[in-house]
Amino acid sequence: MQPLTPDRLAIHTMTTKPWSLAEACEHYATAGVAGICPWVEHVKPVGADEAARIIRDSGLRVPAYVRGGFFVHADAAERAAAIERTRGLIEEARTLNAEMLVIVAGARPGVPLDDARAMAADALAALAEHASRAGVRLALEPLHPMYAADRSCINTVRSARDLCDRVSHPALVVAVDVYHTWWEPGLAEQIAALGREQRLAAFHICDFKAEFSDVLLDRGLMGEGVVPIPDIRRAVENAGFTGLVEVEIFSTRYWAEDQHHWLARILDAAREHA
Amino acid sequence: MQPLTPDRLAIHTMTTKPWSLAEACEHYATAGVAGICPWVEHVKPVGADEAARIIRDSGLRVPAYVRGGFFVHADAAERAAAIERTRGLIEEARTLNAEMLVIVAGARPGVPLDDARAMAADALAALAEHASRAGVRLALEPLHPMYAADRSCINTVRSARDLCDRVSHPALVVAVDVYHTWWEPGLAEQIAALGREQRLAAFHICDFKAEFSDVLLDRGLMGEGVVPIPDIRRAVENAGFTGLVEVEIFSTRYWAEDQHHWLARILDAAREHA
Numbered sequence: 001m002q003p004l005t006p007d008r009l010a011i012h013t014m015t016t017k018p019w020s021l022a023e024a025c026e027h028y029a030t031a032g033v034a035g036i037c038p039w040v041e042h043v044k045p046v047g048a049d050e051a052a053r054i055i056r057d058s059g060l061r062v063p064a065y066v067r068g069g070f071f072v073h074a075d076a077a078e079r080a081a082a083i084e085r086t087r088g089l090i091e092e093a094r095t096l097n098a099e100m101l102v103i104v105a106g107a108r109p110g111v112p113l114d115d116a117r118a119m120a121a122d123a124l125a126a127l128a129e130h131a132s133r134a135g136v137r138l139a140l141e142p143l144h145p146m147y148a149a150d151r152s153c154i155n156t157v158r159s160a161r162d163l164c165d166r167v168s169h170p171a172l173v174v175a176v177d178v179y180h181t182w183w184e185p186g187l188a189e190q191i192a193a194l195g196r197e198q199r200l201a202a203f204h205i206c207d208f209k210a211e212f213s214d215v216l217l218d219r220g221l222m223g224e225g226v227v228p229i230p231d232i233r234r235a236v237e238n239a240g241f242t243g244l245v246e247v248e249i250f251s252t253r254y255w256a257e258d259q260h261h262w263l264a265r266i267l268d269a270a271r272e273h274a
Numbered sequence: 275m276q277p278l279t280p281d282r283l284a285i286h287t288m289t290t291k292p293w294s295l296a297e298a299c300e301h302y303a304t305a306g307v308a309g310i311c312p313w314v315e316h317v318k319p320v321g322a323d324e325a326a327r328i329i330r331d332s333g334l335r336v337p338a339y340v341r342g343g344f345f346v347h348a349d350a351a352e353r354a355a356a357i358e359r360t361r362g363l364i365e366e367a368r369t370l371n372a373e374m375l376v377i378v379a380g381a382r383p384g385v386p387l388d389d390a391r392a393m394a395a396d397a398l399a400a401l402a403e404h405a406s407r408a409g410v411r412l413a414l415e416p417l418h419p420m421y422a423a424d425r426s427c428i429n430t431v432r433s434a435r436d437l438c439d440r441v442s443h444p445a446l447v448v449a450v451d452v453y454h455t456w457w458e459p460g461l462a463e464q465i466a467a468l469g470r471e472q473r474l475a476a477f478h479i480c481d482f483k484a485e486f487s488d489v490l491l492d493r494g495l496m497g498e499g500v501v502p503i504p505d506i507r508r509a510v511e512n513a514g515f516t517g518l519v520e521v522e523i524f525s526t527r528y529w530a531e532d533q534h535h536w537l538a539r540i541l542d543a544a545r546e547h548a
Contacts, residue, residue: 109484109499109500110500112502112505113457113459144419144420145418145419145420145457145458146418146419146420148456148457148500149482149483149484149499149500150484150500155457155459156459158459159459162459182422183387183419183422183429184419185387185391185429185430185432185433185436208423209423210383210423210424212489215486215489225383225423226383226384226422226423226424228386231386
């Protein structure tokens with residue numbers, strides 16, 4: 001495999017959370033990174049139009065805008081509001097010239113998982129045609145089963161594929177994050193199936209540490225954990241994926257460091273451990 | 275469904291960790307609990323012979339001795355040692371008159387999960403006939419995927435069934451714990467399959483809290499979390515399970531409380547929320 005050099009990477013702005021969108025654009029571009037995946041949290045302070053201008057001026061590509069979804073609510077009005085919020089994010093993604101909008105299905109204590117999956121399917125069916133007309137794909141990201149209680153009822157690639165089958169719209173695709181999926185039995189086969197189905201839209205890297213202090217905000221840098229990232233990347237490339245590889249790391253520890261140093265470490269780690 | 279009264283329960287000694295085996299036996303029996311699942315940690319201080327006498331005198335049944343396995347090591351000598359340790363535990367389980375020995379497959383940073391699964395299969399194949407002759411079944415317990423890095427390479431009921439198929443010995447069965455498996459897509463179907471295969475040997479209850487402070491030692495009491503325990507119990511009973519339901523809760527918070535009060539809360543919660 002080719003080494004994962006900066007020109008083959010995009011970085012999620014949440015990875016360098018302390019930087020504004022303008023700072024992230026400047027420093028990523030200076031480092032030779034090819035793309036940026038803006039999070040809503042970094043777009044909101046300037047608005048989508050200004051964010052689009054900042055990103056365009058940086059020359060960075062925009063594989064994905066992050067993130068919509070969270071469709072699961074016991075209350076129908078709240079479900080409708082979640083759909084409308086995501087509809088607005090599809091428009092922002094179009095403004096940002098993003099290829100896709102990342103979708104987290106949602107989950108909620110008290111809502112049985114099978115019901116939650118049905119709610120997510122209904123919401124995505126309601127949004128897929130709008131997304132398609134906007135030229136934005138919806139990239140469903142399965143989250144690790146430790147988030148099944150309150151974040152996502154879709155916890156495996158297999159389960160994401162099942163949801164795609166239910167919705168059955170070409171605008172609905174899948175984002176594979178090593179953190180969430182590395183443990184899945186038959187992962188390589190699932191990734192190959194995504195490729196055959198033209199649904200393998202994104203590949204996210206970071207690492208899963210055997211010991212972690214926080215279930216959300218203590219993700220590891222590539223090489224710090226247990227994930228066989230090169231093996232998974234090989235499966236992803238064998239499945240036909242040619243997009244930018246996305247670095248997405250939430251870490252209060254790394255956010256507290258000098259972000260220039262942190263960015264340099266990320267680029268080294270991508271080369272050496274991914 | 276019948277309410278889950280104490281006469282239908284067994285309690286894992288680790289649930290009331292501060293109590294010695296003798297104290298646990300006395301207080302469980304006084305409360306009308308039908309069975310006890312001794313952990314190695316509670317048997318070791320007195321030895322298996324004395325532990326067997328204490329339990330016999332209490333009149334409690336012993337569904338399971340807990341726990342062997344942890345077969346995954348890069349080093350062959352360490353793998354052999356893990357098998358020998360489990361062989362010793364099978365003998366202790368026989369001494370304790372336990373129906374089964376709970377098995378955790380093991381996992382180890384640096385050992386790919388497919389290799390780990392092969393190591394677990396080899397170890398279980400080496401032990402199954404011994405267990406069978408000892409009259410002790412080996413109850414493989416899939417652990418939640420958040421333990422895939424360093425505790426278990428078997429993280430779903432489906433995956434446990436696959437391992438059973440590989441080993442193909444009637445002494446190898448499966449323990450289903452709601453904490454580990456509640457999120458699994460198609461769980462009811464997987465449980466039904468275990469029933470058809472005569473492999474549904476144990477059913478463990480506690481609860482999975484949406485917010486938890488520790489990945490190991492902050493399990494919830496039934497009713498405190500998100501698991502639809504009665505739905506899963508129904509699936510287990512529909513699959514033909516008639517054994518004692520086992521309460522297994524690790525919680526530094528509850529271990530710090532008065533254990534008599536804690537035991538009373540467990541019995542109430544089993545009646546009301548399981």
